[in-house]
Amino acid sequence: MxxxxxxxxxxxxxxxxxxxxxxxxxxxxxxxxxxxxxxxxxxxxxxxxxxxxxxxxxxxxxxxxxxxxxxxxxxxxxxxxxxxxxxxxxxxxxxxxxxxxxxxxxxxxxxxxxxxxxxxxxxxxxxxxxxxxxxxxxxxxxxxxxxxxxxxxxxxxxxxxxxxxxxxxxxxxxxxxxxxxxxxxxxxxxxxxxxxxxxxxxxxxxxxxxxxxxxxxxxxxxxxxxxxxxxxxxxxxxxxxxxxxxxxxxxxxxxxxxxxxxxxxxxxxxxxxxxxxxxxxxxxxxxxxxxxxxxxxxxxxxxxxxxxxxxxxxxxxxxxxxxxxxxxxxxxxxxxxxxxxxSAEACKGEAVVEAATTPAQHELVMLDPVSGADKPLMVDWDSALALRSIKARARPCGYWLSAGSTTAVDRLRLHGVQVLRVAEPGSLLGDSYRETSRAAGERQDVDGTIASNNPIIKVQVSLTRGVIDAPRGSYYVPLNQPLGNLVLAALEPDTQSSYFANQLLNGLQSTVRVMAEPNIKLEELP
Ligand SMILES: [Zn+2]
Structure with a gap:
């Protein structure tokens, strides 16, 4: 400027x-x-x-x-x-x-x-x-x-x-x-x-x-x-x-x-x-x-x-x-x-992964730059008051994160999210992400400008249900907590705002959607 x-x-x-x-x-x-x-x-x-x-x-x-x-x-x-x-x-x-x-x-x-x-x-x-x-x-x-x-x-x-x-x-x-x-x-x-x-x-x-x-x-x-x-x-x-x-x-x-x-x-x-x-x-x-x-x-x-x-x-x-x-x-x-x-929504129903505004019309009053008079205009107006669900998934019980996911864990904890550590090796029932397409991209702002200079990874994914090994020292982020919706926004990988897209997580394999209450020994982080 x-x-x-x-x-x-x-x-x-x-x-x-x-x-x-x-x-x-x-x-x-x-x-x-x-x-x-x-x-x-x-x-x-x-x-x-x-x-x-x-x-x-x-x-x-x-x-x-x-x-x-x-x-x-x-x-x-x-x-x-x-x-x-x-x-x-x-x-x-x-x-x-x-x-x-x-x-x-x-x-x-x-x-x-x-x-x-x-x-x-x-x-x-x-x-x-x-x-x-x-x-x-x-x-x-x-x-x-x-x-x-x-x-x-x-x-x-x-x-x-x-x-x-x-x-x-x-x-x-x-x-x-x-x-x-x-x-x-x-x-x-x-x-x-x-x-x-x-x-x-x-x-x-x-x-x-x-x-x-x-x-x-x-x-x-x-x-x-x-x-x-x-x-x-x-x-x-x-x-x-x-x-x-x-x-x-x-x-x-x-x-x-x-x-x-x-x-x-x-x-x-x-x-x-x-x-x-x-x-x-x-x-x-x-x-x-x-x-x-x-x-x-x-x-x-x-x-x-x-x-x-x-x-x-x-x-x-x-x-x-x-x-x-x-x-x-x-x-x-x-x-x-x-x-x-x-907290009570964990493991139940669906969560919206990505929402969009709703097209509408709106009379917006602006000013004539010379006379200063009101200038009403009927404009195409993207309303954020009514959101449409673009992508939704079953709401997991929580997310498993690999032991190497320390940056993401630190950021979540800075928000006040409770993150637990796996204290003894065990197994979890969960959905893993498989990449179906990938492109480099940028975060788009609502006004069409680039929201950040840092490039993002845009992926499309499919889910595969299975039993996964949770080694000692890996993490579990329960959705049964007040910031559950913030966790979803951070950890579902295929959105432009996610921790995966913005490379705070190493690879799709570092996150698993845990679909049944985990029956493993977890401990609080210091
Ligand atoms: Zn501002």
Whole structure:
């Protein structure tokens, strides 16, 4: 993309005064370091660290509230990744927070470095929770905030991490230290809700394809991956998205479902967020978390409308925090119910291996780039709200993994998946995969771009039932656990997101679908 403009006077072309007039600044003025008058750069990494530490200090003067800045990892260029923990528990470690019985909300900003509004908004939210108007919410919830998940990307105003990987397509594989840090934080603090704050392109492809600029202050979407429990989606819709719509409307902020369009100029289709289990939105859904994506209109317009973009995120995130406080007891019941429901599905029925969106039509309102007037368009619309099963298989009892599958085992455990080790040699009844075709390929993103630079192995497989030897030191991953659906997404080999396709597993023979409860001696890993 070259060097993106960031100066205060930058406007994309064409982006008329009439368009800009549609987006007046809010009456409130936000004053994080990066939003000070006269600033030409957003809040720096050093300023974020100081800000978080200042909130932790200010909170320690406030009776009953505890806060701590937790180091959660390092970026590829060695920047500290940090989370601010805010709670009325007696400590800030995961066990103490969980013991409060209060649901924990995890807020993540700026996985994409060129989407700054979420990060600035989370600094505002941190301050309001620590010492401002949101502090009373801590009577009902714990909050964990990672304002900037990708500091290297932010420092160079680029979407990807330092090595060029899109970390928001890495949440199942966990190849980047940035995604690993979030996975570990999620595993340890067990949030009930995760908000992923992004921004979307205002002109770009839409201008080229439809001759329009985009209208909506906020695009919203919850998890839409295969096998998600119905009640999780219901909670996301009824307890979160609907109050969110009301809150945003109350501030005269417009909303739509999240959407994107392909880079192919001839393809006028518009797609909702995809079904692949690779984004934070979908992978957190597979962890039985209410997972919400919030995107403001901000990519490609530098600092234009920045107060309004931050206000949109602050309004939306405040609504999510309030909904969690209001629904705390229902959420506390929902989670164990869903965990149990998924565990109980092991060895039974079918699981969807691959799902697809459903073609539909949708009236999408865009803006005329000159007059700024609404321009409604009827578009071909790939709906992620109704998923079609493309490929389904009997749901196994679990998966056997060869002793050499240590990378896959480590990644699964980083997610919080229980992996057992075979303690004594034995045999298992299972389905082995046989390759029927193979091609080299790339992971496709929902917008038609390549989701990762790393090539994948695309295979077609057939299954062969048989008794297999399980040597000592090999692994068993039971599906009788809350993250069973995440395990399926990782270990069925013939999908573009799988551990096999992305070469975290050595060969198809390293995985067997175990089709009867194993009668062998298993042990916990240390
Ligand atoms: Zn983004």
């Amino acid at each position: 070259g060097t993106p403009p960031t100066g205060p006077t930058y406007q994309p072309t064409p982006y008329s005064a009439a368009v800009a007039a549609r987006f007046p600044a809010p009456s409130v003025v936000y004053n994080t370091p990066g939003l000070q008058a006269g600033r030409t750069t957003f809040t720096t990494q050093a300023e974020i660290q100081t800000w978080l530490h200042d909130q932790a200090v200010s909170v320690s003067r406030s009776a009953g509230v505890k806060a701590a800045v937790l180091p959660i990892g390092q970026s590829q260029r060695g920047e500290a990744l940090e989370a601010l923990i805010l709670t009325r528990a007696t400590g800030t470690d995961p066990t103490t927070l969980l013991a409060t019985g209060r649901p924990t909300v995890l807020l993540v900003g700026q996985q994409h470095g060129d989407e700054p509004a979420g990060s600035e908004a989370l600094l505002v939210i941190a301050r309001e929770l620590a010492q401002g108007l949101l502090q009373p919410l801590l009577e009902h919830i714990n909050v964990v905030i990672v304002p900037r998940a990708n500091p290297d990307g932010a420092a160079s105003d680029q979407r990807a991490t330092a090595d060029g990987l899109d970390m928001n397509r890495d949440h199942l594989l966990l190849n980047t230290p940035e995604a690993q840090a979030l996975a570990k934080l999620t595993r340890d603090y067990q949030p009930i809700v995760v908000v992923d704050a992004h921004e979307y392109p205002v002109a770009g492809r839409f201008l080229q394809k439809f001759g329009t600029v985009q209208k909506f202050d906020a695009l919203l979407q919850y998890a839409t991956a295969a096998n998600l429990p119905e009640f999780l989606t219901k909670a996301a819709e009824e307890w979160y998205r609907r109050p969110l719509l009301v809150a945003l409307k109350g501030q005269d902020l417009s909303t739509e479902w999240y959407y994107t369009t392909s880079t192919d100029m001839a393809d006028k289709k518009v797609s909702m967020g995809g079904t692949q289990p690779d984004t934070s939105r979908n992978v957190n859904g597979l962890k039985n978390i209410v997972s919400l994506l919030i995107e403001t209109r901000g990519v490609g317009i530098g600092r234009l409308h920045i107060q309004r973009r931050v206000h949109t995120h602050v309004t939306a995130i405040t609504s999510v925090l309030a909904s969690t406080a209001q629904r705390a007891s229902e959420l506390n019941q929902l989670r164990p119910y869903i965990d149990k429901e998924i």
